[in-house]
Amino acid sequence: MSTILCTRNITVNFGGFKAIRNLNFEMKKGEVRFLIGPNGAGKTTLLDVICGKVKPVQGEVIFKENIELSKKQEHQIAQCGVGRKFQAPAVFGNLTVFENLELSRKRDRSLFSSLRARMTREEREAIQKQLTMINLQDKANDKASSLSHGQKQWLEIGMLLMQEPELLLLDEPVAGMTKSETEKTGELIQEIAQARSVLVVDHDMDFVRKFSDKVTVMHEGQILCEGSIAEVQENPRVAEVYLGRRAEAVC
Numbered sequence: 254m255s256t257i258l259c260t261r262n263i264t265v266n267f268g269g270f271k272a273i274r275n276l277n278f279e280m281k282k283g284e285v286r287f288l289i290g291p292n293g294a295g296k297t298t299l300l301d302v303i304c305g306k307v308k309p310v311q312g313e314v315i316f317k318e319n320i321e322l323s324k325k326q327e328h329q330i331a332q333c334g335v336g337r338k339f340q341a342p343a344v345f346g347n348l349t350v351f352e353n354l355e356l357s358r359k360r361d362r363s364l365f366s367s368l369r370a371r372m373t374r375e376e377r378e379a380i381q382k383q384l385t386m387i388n389l390q391d392k393a394n395d396k397a398s399s400l401s402h403g404q405k406q407w408l409e410i411g412m413l414l415m416q417e418p419e420l421l422l423l424d425e426p427v428a429g430m431t432k433s434e435t436e437k438t439g440e441l442i443q444e445i446a447q448a449r450s451v452l453v454v455d456h457d458m459d460f461v462r463k464f465s466d467k468v469t470v471m472h473e474g475q476i477l478c479e480g481s482i483a484e485v486q487e488n489p490r491v492a493e494v495y496l497g498r499r500a501e502a503v504c
């Protein structure tokens with residue numbers, strides 16, 4: 254299996270504080286990788302580096318074996334095939350669910366006028382397919398503002414998928430979701446992974462346990478260990494760094 258993403262010795266400095274320290278991380282194509290670790294471990298910062306929001310002071314981020322992402326701007330990285338979902342849902346509340354997806358099509362996404370451009374039958378079908386995938390087929394004509402928190406998160410994931418990313422970065426996608434929404438989100442991630450690679454940051458250990466193949470544990474800007482959820486749970490250092498608030502959740 255080929256490598257979809259690899260970081261080499263990346264370091265991120267926030268005014269003297271090293272949020273990421275000489276980090277080497279690798280993911281294979283088609284993987285769903287979960288990134289866990291205590292608060293402040295550097296998980297979100299790693300996603301920020303991959304999508305270009307934060308620039309490392311040293312190191313490289315290599316996408317698909319030879320594309321150097323750390324030298325590119327955020328929009329160029331998105332064009333290369335990396336989609337980033339932030340924690341809070343970002344959808345256009347005044348537009349319908351269908352229109353949100355329509356606006357996110359891969360072609361010209363810069364203008365609202367693209368909404369008025371005629372869509373081909375294939376484009377309509379692609380949006381319908383997306384609606385089904387994100388469980389919003391019955392909400393196509395509803396305003397996005399009327400959706401529940403979980404449904405907004407799915408819509409935003411659907412909008413990202415309209416861009417056909419090869420790597421999808423999801424930051425705490427199930428935070429604030431109900432149990433059933435969380436379950437559906439896990440199933441959605443598995444469906445997405447049939448055609449793409451997905452890197453998920455999450456704190457919900459039940460969710461990680463149920464839907465992860467491989468887990469990377471971060472601590473103080475470095476990788477503490479990697480493996481299946483059972484393997485990382487057996488690692489005494491993992492229990493140690495979680496000691497306190499999350500020890501029971503992990504162990």
Ligand SMILES: Nc1ncnc2c1ncn2[C@@H]1O[C@H](COP(=O)(O)OP(=O)(O)OP(=O)(O)O)[C@@H](O)[C@H]1O
Nearest residue numbers: 267268270272290291292293294295296297298299
């Ligand atoms: N823009 C910034 N300026 C200064 N420090 C920052 C900045 N962004 C993050 N940090 C610090 O870097 C460290 C890593 O933060 P990050 O958000 O990546 O951690 P995390 O593992 O995602 O934590 P959490 O699980 O709480 O979201 C933290 O100590 C945080 O306070």
